[in-house]
Amino acid sequence: MASVSMTVNGKSVTGNVDPRTLLVQFLRENLRLTGTHVGCDTSQCGACVVHVDGRAVKSCTTLAVSCDGAHVTTIEGLANGTELHPMQAAFREHHGLQCGFCTPGMIMTAVDMVNRKGSNLDEHTIREELEGNICRCTGYHNIVKAVAAGAQAMASTGQKVAAE
């Protein structure tokens, strides 16, 4: 077993884990933060995207022990109490989801996109940047619209990643 400590959504947490525990398993099974999903478990789909030290990563392809000392933000860390983060609100408003399975990863990827590329995102950029996120329901059109609108809303509320 190995000991691991990190800050998750602003709270410091410590755990004793088998070294092969993936970050996503640690989040879901140890911390019961089940908003982060496992779609493929083969590094393809992006359902498991979370932010580690401010960067979007696939938590199914990251060991929990490698995140010792890191700051992690998950989908649960975005909202401010009952008030949705502007990117979450935009997905609701623009019907950016059907079953919702891919949505946490889409939103974490979208927020990272805005943090890196600013809030004026054209359709081409958004589609390129969503390369690593797969949705089997929506056909992507509404996701792209939601990301563009969410990015604009983030600029007007001056919001970057919440929680951290």
Place this chain on the structure above:
Amino acid sequence: MYAFNYVSPKTVRQAASALAKAADDGKLLAGGQTLLPTMKQRLASPGVLIDLAKVDGLSGIELKGRSLVIGAMTKHADVATSEVVKQAIPGLAALAGEIGDPAVRNRGTIGGSIANNDPAADYPAAALALNATIVTNKRKIPADQFFTGLFETALEPGEIVVKVSFPIPSRAAYAKFRNPASRYAMVGVFVAKRGGDVRVTVTGAGASGVFRAPALEEALKKRFSPKSLEGVTVPATGLNGDIHASADYRAHLIVVMAKRAVAAAIAK
């Protein structure tokens, strides 16, 4: 994934001694974007995993004289967005920005990509075309001697890639025909011109990994223009054929991508 012991050394020396101690049973972990999926599939099952994440001095980008030096643990995303790389070798920054997807680029490293030498990976094409030197904890290895075959390199057991030094070319660019599902290169061609010398490398197509294309190099040495490649062909022998593309189609794509790479190199 099978169980393993995890160690997180702070220096290259500690990492090397952990690796030596583990002998055949140890593996280095860089970004994990290749190794962890492989371990999940149980195609790799190291007993000891030596994480390079906390080793000092392995990441960073700097100009040293006429060379661009990139630390082994430097992430693809950092190479793609670095102003230093964009100035010195814009084709290399562009290549890094086309690897996988944003989340893969946020963890995957140049050292891991080069050490892995996947026959469809992008960085090996750049390292070989730019005549890079791979600096390890033991020695300096010219790219010409580094990539020895399918997933094979000149690295010896216990050897750690520390940095990669790229001589700055006068012109260079990469053109990749990506497999839309895997995002790896179905054919990727890197062209680099330095003085009168031209090197053209191909990834994604060779049955034994990255290789140089002498016929294209000779044609481009006469005149560095896409037109010089009109009518030049590459033999399909030794190329991969699979469900994505036949060897003949890959041979055809090599010339097409080479023309695009030359056009991009001239435009920069």
